[in-house]
Amino acid sequence: MTETVRVNLGERSYDILIGNGLMAEAGRHIAPLLARPRVAVLSDETVAAAHLDTLRAGLEAAGITMTALALPAGETTKSWPQFTRSVEWLLEQKIERRDVVIALGGGVIGDLAGFAAAVLRRGVRFVQVPTSLLAQVDSSVGGKTGINAPQGKNLIGAFHQPSLVLADTGALATLPRRDVLAGYGEVVKYGLLGDSAFFDWLEDNANSLIEGDVISRDYAVKQSCQMKADIVARDETEQGDRALLNLGHTFCHALESATGYSDRLLHGEGVAIGCTLAFELSARLGLCAQEDPSRLRAHLRRLGTKVDLSDIPGDLPSAEALYELMGQDKKVVDGQIKFVLARGIGQAFVSADAPREQVLSVLRDALNSPAR
Secondary structure, three states: OOEEEEEOOHHHOEEEEEEOOOHHHHHHHHHHHOOOOEEEEEEEHHHHHHHHHHHHHHHHOOOOEEEEEEEOOOHHHOOHHHHHHHHHHHHHOOOOOOOEEEEEEOHHHHHHHHHHHHHHHHOOEEEEEEOOHHHHHHHOOOOEEEEEEOOEEEEEEEEOOOOEEEEEHHHHHHOOHHHHHHHHHHHHHHHHHHOHHHHHHHHHHHHHHHHOOHHHHHHHHHHHHHHHHHHHHHOOOOOOHHHHHHOOHHHHHHHHHHOOOOOOOOHHHHHHHHHHHHHHHHHHOOOOOOHHHHHHHHHHHHHOOOOOHHHOOOOOOOHHHHHHHHOOOOOOEOOEOOEEEEOOOOOEEEEOOOOHHHHHHHHHHHHOOOOO
């Protein structure tokens, strides 16, 4: 059964289709968008090996031909060299303004391909076909596109909404367990930021979701997408409510920079750790009970994902150095670091009132925990 979530943005509204087997039906869903029956696909080598033939067959069933470029897998692909390669390849394929680019992959490919589509001929349409849990519940929805810079994550990019999102939950069956657990960091974020009932459901059902239960996965993807779609419809360019979606990300982006955007720390793992730090900071500021960060840690520990700084292999820089990295975050306004804090599970809010010394205290304690 295919579920549909609508992102209401006036003339730029689009559907998120969620269900098993959508890649095999891709042609039927994408054909109405096309002025001519051809598309260009950007993917990565790992995803292409697993899914490109299925997508090709799904398109060919509707008489659509495709050409594809597979980039190296990994966060380092979200950079100028691979972005330049992608845009120049699209130009070589003679992609016109009325054509459609397809992003087939996880968050890295979705962000990079969306940014390429945003600047190509001053903007061509694109379709997200997310293949990771993280991309299906978060990065494929909402139109944030971009690449990383040496100074920080996602500092170069544009808002460019997709024309369609095809979240084929069957693709999740090919993911390594670590990638599923990393994607879960973005799933649990939604319960933490604004839906305590969803967090309650996750406490009861997350294990079956991780282990591959199709019904649990479809439900979690739909709930996450619905929450994000509602927030994006209210605040497309992050002037207010949309900043709530950054729960855990200020800490996460600093940790990703400190670990060189490497396999030491996957993005979703950083989000999970960032959420625990954000709740710990909130508790120390007297905003929420200490039971809340403890409950979150216990939940994540039961699943076996990364929870604390001690779970990141190798050395990390000092608390002061991590704080400086937070200062490079794109959410900094007038030199003030904005944090998403919480008055409890499901009650997040944006604040620039977290004292530096309190943040440093949380980081120092996390760095000096016995597990390290």
